[in-house]
Amino acid sequence: xxxxTQSPKYLFRKEGQNVTLSCEQNLNHDAMYWYRQDPGQGLRxxxxxxxxxxxxxxxxxxxxxxxxxxxxxxxxxxTSAQKNPTAFYLCASSPSTGHMNTEAFFGQxxxxxxx
Amino acid sequence: xxxxxxxxxxxSNEEEPVHLPCNHSxxxxxxxxxxxxxxxxxxxxxVIHGLTSNVNNRMASLAIAEDRKSSTLILHRATLRDAAxxxxxxxxIFGGTSYGKLTFGQGTILxxxx
Numbered sequence: 001x002x003x004x005t006q007s008p009k010y011l012f013r014k015e016g017q018n019v020t021l022s023c024e025q026n027l028n029h030d031a032m033y034w035y036r037q038d039p040g041q042g043l044r045x046x047x048x049x050x051x052x053x054x055x056x057x058x059x060x061x062x063x064x065x066x067x068x069x070x071x072x073x074x075x076x077x078x079t080s081a082q083k084n085p086t087a088f089y090l091c092a093s094s095p096s097t098g099h100m101n102t103e104a105f106f107g108q109x110x111x112x113x114x115x
Numbered sequence: 116x117x118x119x120x121x122x123x124x125x126x127s128n129e130e131e132p133v134h135l136p137c138n139h140s141x142x143x144x145x146x147x148x149x150x151x152x153x154x155x156x157x158x159x160x161x162v163i164h165g166l167t168s169n170v171n172n173r174m175a176s177l178a179i180a181e182d183r184k185s186s187t188l189i190l191h192r193a194t195l196r197d198a199a200x201x202x203x204x205x206x207x208i209f210g211g212t213s214y215g216k217l218t219f220g221q222g223t224i225l226x227x228x229x
């Protein structure tokens with residue numbers, strides 16, 4: 001089945017440690033995105049990528065890093081510089097990066113808790 | 116970025132129609148209007164999108180005002196599975212590139228009563 005997979009579903013880390021969240025898609029989509037969601041809030045864009053080996057900062061990129069070495073993979077690293085890393089992280093992909101006249105597909109999310 | 120305004124919450128009874136409003140008075144001519152919905156602890160799910168004309172699909176209908184400053188998502192017969200947070204989103208140019216991004220607001224919490 002085609003889709004977008006995030007792993008793990010739940011992740012616990014100690015404060016000061018870097019952690020990498022996985023996002024894989026087998027939809028052959030060009031564009032991939034990372035969003036963050038805090039309780040009772042909407043999604044905020046962290047990073048996005050239009051093509052392999054290229055990515056741009058979104059609205060809240062500070063304290064995060066990404067890579068796009070393969071079309072199907074877009075891992076997100078939450079670094080120790082991120083002041084409030086505890087959140088629900090969502091990965092998405094879409095077929096094109098035009099005016100988003102297409103449907104975006106979201107993963108089921110990773111809930112990160114930093115203690 | 117153009118913003119949207121939605122009611123915080125709405126309620127409906129099962130098998131009745133639901134009209135979810137969205138105001139977007141600063142919409143640009145190239146912005147598409149998207150609707151997504153999200154169940155607790157899940158990723159958002161695409162519902163429908165449109166530019167100028169009304170749109171129908173198997174999930175819902177989207178009615179767009181003639182001046183495009185507002186739109187309404189219509190669920191023709193609400194079911195308990197339709198209870199979710201519904202987001203009205205505008206997509207457009209970001210950062211001077213042809214990239215389009217989805218900017219999520221807080222959405223409308225829809226409660227469906229049996």
